[in-house]
Amino acid sequence: MTTVPSVRVAGTGLWIPGREGGEPGRPRLPVDVSRLRRMDRFARSGFFAGSLSLVEAGIVPNKPPDATLGVVFGTAHGCRDSLIDFTLELRSSRSVEQLSPALFAETVHNTVNGELAIAWGLGGPSETIASGRTGGADAILRGAELVRAGRAAAVVAGGAEGIHPKMVEWWEQELSGKGTLAGAPRDAGAALVLAPARANAETDDILLASATRFFEPDPSEAARRTASWIDEAFEGKERPLLLAATPDVDGAFSAWPCRHVAAETGELYGAAGAVAAVLAVQEIRKKRTGSALVASRDPAGPVTLLAFVTPRRG
Amino acid sequence: MAERVEGPGRAVAVTSLGAVTAFGAGVEAFWRGALDGRSGIAPVTRFSADPYRSGVAAEIPAGSLVREMDELATGASPATCLAFAAAREALKGGRVPGAPERLGVVVGTSMGGNGAFVDWVRNGTVPAVRRSEATLFSVASDLARAIGARGPTLGVSVACASGTLAVGIGADMIRRGECDAVLAGGFDVLSEFVFAGFDSLRALSPSAARPFDRRRDGLTLGEGAAFLLLEKASRVEEQRRVPLAIVRGYGSAADAHHMTRPSPSGEGLVRAVTAALSDASIVPEEIGFVSTHGTGTVFNDRMEAAAFRTLFGERADRLPVNSIKGAVGHTLGAAGAIEALLCTLVLGRGEIPPTAGFEEPDPQCPLDVVVASPRPLPVSVRYVLSTSSAFAGTNAALVFERP
Numbered sequence: 001m002t003t004v005p006s007v008r009v010a011g012t013g014l015w016i017p018g019r020e021g022g023e024p025g026r027p028r029l030p031v032d033v034s035r036l037r038r039m040d041r042f043a044r045s046g047f048f049a050g051s052l053s054l055v056e057a058g059i060v061p062n063k064p065p066d067a068t069l070g071v072v073f074g075t076a077h078g079c080r081d082s083l084i085d086f087t088l089e090l091r092s093s094r095s096v097e098q099l100s101p102a103l104f105a106e107t108v109h110n111t112v113n114g115e116l117a118i119a120w121g122l123g124g125p126s127e128t129i130a131s132g133r134t135g136g137a138d139a140i141l142r143g144a145e146l147v148r149a150g151r152a153a154a155v156v157a158g159g160a161e162g163i164h165p166k167m168v169e170w171w172e173q174e175l176s177g178k179g180t181l182a183g184a185p186r187d188a189g190a191a192l193v194l195a196p197a198r199a200n201a202e203t204d205d206i207l208l209a210s211a212t213r214f215f216e217p218d219p220s221e222a223a224r225r226t227a228s229w230i231d232e233a234f235e236g237k238e239r240p241l242l243l244a245a246t247p248d249v250d251g252a253f254s255a256w257p258c259r260h261v262a263a264e265t266g267e268l269y270g271a272a273g274a275v276a277a278v279l280a281v282q283e284i285r286k287k288r289t290g291s292a293l294v295a296s297r298d299p300a301g302p303v304t305l306l307a308f309v310t311p312r313r314g
Numbered sequence: 315m316a317e318r319v320e321g322p323g324r325a326v327a328v329t330s331l332g333a334v335t336a337f338g339a340g341v342e343a344f345w346r347g348a349l350d351g352r353s354g355i356a357p358v359t360r361f362s363a364d365p366y367r368s369g370v371a372a373e374i375p376a377g378s379l380v381r382e383m384d385e386l387a388t389g390a391s392p393a394t395c396l397a398f399a400a401a402r403e404a405l406k407g408g409r410v411p412g413a414p415e416r417l418g419v420v421v422g423t424s425m426g427g428n429g430a431f432v433d434w435v436r437n438g439t440v441p442a443v444r445r446s447e448a449t450l451f452s453v454a455s456d457l458a459r460a461i462g463a464r465g466p467t468l469g470v471s472v473a474c475a476s477g478t479l480a481v482g483i484g485a486d487m488i489r490r491g492e493c494d495a496v497l498a499g500g501f502d503v504l505s506e507f508v509f510a511g512f513d514s515l516r517a518l519s520p521s522a523a524r525p526f527d528r529r530r531d532g533l534t535l536g537e538g539a540a541f542l543l544l545e546k547a548s549r550v551e552e553q554r555r556v557p558l559a560i561v562r563g564y565g566s567a568a569d570a571h572h573m574t575r576p577s578p579s580g581e582g583l584v585r586a587v588t589a590a591l592s593d594a595s596i597v598p599e600e601i602g603f604v605s606t607h608g609t610g611t612v613f614n615d616r617m618e619a620a621a622f623r624t625l626f627g628e629r630a631d632r633l634p635v636n637s638i639k640g641a642v643g644h645t646l647g648a649a650g651a652i653e654a655l656l657c658t659l660v661l662g663r664g665e666i667p668p669t670a671g672f673e674e675p676d677p678q679c680p681l682d683v684v685v686a687s688p689r690p691l692p693v694s695v696r697y698v699l700s701t702s703s704a705f706a707g708t709n710a711a712l713v714f715e716r717p
Contacts, residue, residue, distance in 0.1 A: 065570035067585045078450055078471060083428065087435040087507060096366055096513045104511035105574045105705060108424065109450065109471035114706025117568035123585055126568035126708045127479055130426065130450040130469035138468060145486065151565075151589065166435055174445040214415065215458045215467035300446070300455035302467055 007144045009206045009308070010154060011057025011193035012278045015048035016186065016265060027052055031061050031119040038102060039115060040081040041162025041187045045271065046073050046112030047119070049189030050156045054120055057193035059154065065123025070152035071113045072127045072143040073191075074135030074159040076270035076298075078109030081162040112160050112189075124152045130270070132298035133246040134213070135159055136190065137273025137306055141211045143194045158191025159274035182247035183267035190274035192281070206284050210307040217301035219252040226295060226303060227255070233293075233307055240291035240307060241283055245276030252297055272296060273304060280308050325547035326485040327557030327717070328658050332403030332499070335538040335642040335652065336372035339379065339399055344652075345659055347641060348667035349688050354642050355522040355534050361506040368518035371504055372536030372643025390456075391427045391443040397453045397501040398460065400539035404497060405461060408543035409553065411494040414464035418493040419457055420484040421469050422476030422500035423647035425508065426450035432507050453501065465493045471647070473704035474607070475566070476500050477540065478650030478712055482564030484544050494549055499541030500651035508646070509535055515574065523610030523644070524671035525637035526619075526679045533609040536643020540651035542658065559658040560715040562596070562697065565589025569707030576613055576703055580621025583701060586709035587625055594697065594713040598626050601633070601713070602695025603666055605653045607703045608637020609644055610671065614703065619679035634691075636684045640671030650702040650710065657698045657714045664691045 015027075029051045039047060050071065062069065086103050093099055110128040117126060125146050129138045136159020143157025163185045171181055197207055210233045216222040234240060244258040247267060261276045262268065268275055273296035280292035291309040333340065336354025337347030347354065354372040363369040379395045390398075410417050430441040430448040446452060451469040458467040466487060470479045477500030484498030502508075512518050512535060519532035550557050567589060569582030576582070591598060606618055622630040638656055645652060660666055665688040672685045691698075700712045 065568065065581075067567065067589075071568065076449065076451065080428070080431070083432065083507075084435050086511065087432050090507065090510050091436050096510060099510060099514035101511075101515045101574075104514050107511060108473040108705045110473055110704065110706040110708050111573070113472070113568060113708060114573050117570040117707055118572070121570050122568055123570045123582065124568070125566045125589070126472070127483070127566055128470060128472045128708075130423075130471040131467070132449065132451040132455070132469075135451075142483070145490065149486075149490075151593075170431065170434065170445065213466045213468075215419070215455070215464050217455075217459055298451070298455075300451065301458060302455070 006197045007147045007194045007208050008197045009192050009208065009281050010195040011053040012281050013049040013052030013191045014278045015045055015189040035115060040079060040106050042079050042081050042160055043111040043115050045162055045187045045189030046160030047115045049158055049160065049191040050116045053156055053191040053193045062121030065121040067123045068153035069122040070125035070146055070155040071116050071122050072139045072155055072157040073112040074129040074139030074270050075109060075161060076132045076135050077161060078130060079107050079111055080167055081164040082106035084164045084166045116156060131302050132300050133269055133272055134296040134298050134302040134304040135270030137245060137294060137296040137304035138213060140192055140274060140277055140306060141213060141304060144208050147194050147196055154193055154195045156191050156193050159271040160189040161269045161271040162187050181267060182249050183262045186266045188268040188271035188275055190271055190278045192277060204310065206281050206308055206310050208306060209309045211305060213304040215301045216303055219250040222252040222297060222303050223255055226305060229305055230293060238290055240293040241289040243276045243280055243292060243294050245272040245294050245296040249299055253295055277306055284308060284310050324489040326488045326561040327545050327547040327550045328542050328559045328561060329545045329550055329557055330404050330407030330543040331655050331658060332400040333540040333652060333655055334374055334378060334396055334400045336374060336536055338375050340403060348638060349665060351668040351670050353522060353640060353670040360504055366509060366513045368513060368520050370522055370534055372534060373504055374537055391430060391447045393427050393429060393501060393503045394447060394453050394456055396503060396539045397457060400499060401457055401497060401541045404541035404543045408545060414462050416465055416494040417463040418465035418487050418496040419454055419463045419467040420480040420496060420498045421454035421457060422480035422651060423471055424473050424476055424502050427452040429503060429505055472708040473706060474646055475650055475702035475704035475708050475710040476647035478700065478702040478710040479566060481542055481651060481654045481712055482710060485561040485564055488544055488546050495543060495545045497541055498544055500648045501539035502537060502646040502648050504535055504537040517611055519610060522671055523640050525608035525610045525640050525669055526615050526676060526681060526683045527672045528674045528676040530610045530612065530615060533611055534643045536645040538642060538645040538648040538652060540648055540655045542654055557717040559661045560717055562715040563590040563594025563713035565593055566708065566710040571707055574705055576617040578617060580617040582707055583621040583703055583709040584624050587701060587711040590711035590713050596697055600697050601699045603660060603691060603698040604633060604635040605657050605700040606635050606637050607701050608639055610639060616678050619681055622681060631680055632682050634666055634684050634689060635681050636666055636669045640669050653700045654712055657700045660691055660698055661714055661716045666691055
């Protein structure tokens, strides 16, 4: 059940438009951003977050593409933004000539991978994980596995989501007055650049030291397995700061004192785990804790746990 | 910290298969159709194709999923029924671990369960399925629940390479010691949304896909599902069972070139195959057959031929290749899984199915395309390769070994 990625966080990127604290504005990036106008909300969120993490990691755009640099992104809804727009176009078009091929090209869920790869010359592994609200956390775990296995020297891994108003309408109709959404859905992207852990433990490196994922639709059993894993992973160590990345809609994480990230950010779906991972790294960098555990769960069943530590205090 | 050390080279056995394609439900129906060189391509019945430049697709024959439709009728999407039918067959032949925590699920798809969502956006229709069914991940989670899996459960979605990734990631889970068995595969259902989209790209053949043929003029969409039950090979051996094949290597790579057009030189595909060969610890000379992506579009097939020339040198002229897409269409998220299944059958049964639709060689694709009738796979061949290439520039490859 347990895997130990033992990889280093070499860079972080966070992109949440309209987040409290101000609109982030369009970041200045050392890459061609002319394709931004073609990107939908999902692709833009992931592109900005991934690019910011690559800038922080000191990675420069590569030509020709570098086969040792990989990209793994996770999402719950992927390109639904473009999917809606193309569907509306299909509804109003009288002939196929009126349909936009460029828009259809955006209706795949690996657009963040493609855009980052093109802009930054990432020619290595490219994978997109679509596992609901754990998508971003799963992508980070998968990115760590690729680094650990020597399949890539560095991987930009994270989560992205883009919310079209029609998506909110769909979810609200489902509730049909019987409740409210777990939080205001919003666009978001977050990413880490993961690289092999360095031999020198004297540095301030932050490690993704331990992680696991499993499937457990029963909330109480999900809570039991989560607790059991934390006990095993942190046996004899300082208790980590716990960040619940996803809305705890069925109380699976209610037994512990957690920082509930969704209460601060809104409902971020597949981006949530990656956003919480970036926040966890920030907390460790600010020396507020020596270790942090990011817990992501989708009510459908998947649970993914990521443990970040620093050798300084971990 | 708790620690589990990766098991380098831990072998992964394919022990069972399941498929639903345009040839009907079941692996045997698929294999018979493929060996006969038949084409499942026919006029579209699912929706009116009048507005489009093509009117054909490789649909699953009516009645193939009756049992699943009945059992899952309440709130289940067609995508779920399709995937369940293939998964159910795959689970019959293998042995899942006693501990549910050791069983994983990885499912690749391009559209997932989004069909009901698209219908709602387009027509305002109240979905007949549960809205929670209408997501990218819903089929994977439904499947995990249905089979009692409590290990890692992932959806993967990299367009037309999704099925290949699902098998590769599933195999990695076993190799790392995370699971003893993984149900891995892919599915996608034909929809007007996708049909219209590919037609807007002028990618659909007006007649039928003719992979690698000089007169090829586009792809034909299909629908289907395929699953492979992957198990830890040592466990299979201990239980004195015989694997169908061994998953020896996996690799993926980004083109980093263009969102829809493949790199003309096929350098992304070359990197993916090189990664898979390296993972398998073999050299290109050891590959004895390639199940290609082979969509039948001018650019894709030419790109693949260029990539194979780079990878295999002059040997590309005489290395047997085929494309199953002339027979069962381009099944998007299922394609890579169907082709992984085909590689398993080729190794186990010693025959390479012909490429339906191929008639006239293309000088720009100088490959040894298997045509007209099945070709025996020499017993000396130990390894075969499956390749996929997708929109947004994702390429993936799998290496299978004769058990």
